[in-house]
Amino acid sequence: MKKGKFITIDGVEGAGKSTQIDFICEYLKAKGIQVVLTREPGGTKVGEKIRELLLSNSTGDMHADTELMLMFAARNEHIQNKIMPALEQGDWVLSDRFTDSSYAYQGGGRGLDINRISQLESWVMQDFTPDMTLLLDVPVEIGMSRVESRGKKDRIEMEKMDFFDRVRQAYIARSKEFPDRIKLIDSSKTIEHTTEQIATVLDTL
Numbered sequence: 001m002k003k004g005k006f007i008t009i010d011g012v013e014g015a016g017k018s019t020q021i022d023f024i025c026e027y028l029k030a031k032g033i034q035v036v037l038t039r040e041p042g043g044t045k046v047g048e049k050i051r052e053l054l055l056s057n058s059t060g061d062m063h064a065d066t067e068l069m070l071m072f073a074a075r076n077e078h079i080q081n082k083i084m085p086a087l088e089q090g091d092w093v094l095s096d097r098f099t100d101s102s103y104a105y106q107g108g109g110r111g112l113d114i115n116r117i118s119q120l121e122s123w124v125m126q127d128f129t130p131d132m133t134l135l136l137d138v139p140v141e142i143g144m145s146r147v148e149s150r151g152k153k154d155r156i157e158m159e160k161m162d163f164f165d166r167v168r169q170a171y172i173a174r175s176k177e178f179p180d181r182i183k184l185i186d187s188s189k190t191i192e193h194t195t196e197q198i199a200t201v202l203d204t205l
């Protein structure tokens with residue numbers, strides 16, 4: 001039986017996910033909540049190995065379906081061996097990216113059929129879903145300019161601007177499809193502006 005809450009944070013590169021995750025963690029801890037921080041792809045030993053395969057430039061080209069299935073393989077490991085056990089113990093779990101990323105990157109970005117993604121989703125997730133998803137929305141050019149100084153790009157970050165534009169649009173479409181779960185946060189302004197909006201929606205949980 002699930003007792004804790006499951007929160008995911010999603011959005012394009014440079015939206016501010018990793019920046020805001022630290023705030024969210026502190027905010028929840030201050031309320032006396034135990035928080036487990038994790039990320040996708042990854043979060044488990046097997047998942048981190050799959051992450052390496054997915055993101056390393058040395059992997060080279062990969063069929064889009066293979067990429068999708070590897071994402072869900074890592075996700076299965078994550079749910080079964082990390083997320084569910086923590087939630088059952090009463091901890092809250094906060095994940096940097098989750099299934100909405102698959103719809104945005106492999107669906108919107110790579111153009112895979114949404115029905116194929118949802119088949120894998122029901123296979124791996126059954127009726128498991130985040131209690132809340134914070135979708136940090138930022139124009140792609142702003143997000144990219146924030147991460148540029150980070151140096152070497154990974155295999156997926158090597159994609160062109162129009163790829164990330166499609167990713168962003170797919171995220172926005174998901175937030176319209178699931179307005180109760182996915183909270184669209186304007187992350188184009190200051191870090192503090194984003195943080196304030198996040199605190200407001202977290203208070204509704």
Ligand SMILES: Nc1ncnc2c1ncn2[C@@H]1O[C@H](COP(=O)(O)OP(=O)(O)OP(=O)(O)O)[C@@H](O)[C@H]1O
Nearest residue numbers: 012013014015016017018019146147187189190191
């Ligand atoms: N609202 C903001 N305004 C200006 N800079 C920001 C804002 N949010 C984050 N940043 C800065 O932008 C950079 C990228 O942010 P961050 O790493 O949190 O993005 P991310 O969404 O985790 O990206 P990725 O998907 O690549 O992991 C960091 O240097 C961070 O300090």
Ligand SMILES: [Mg+2]
Nearest residue numbers: 017018019096
């Ligand atoms: Mg990050």
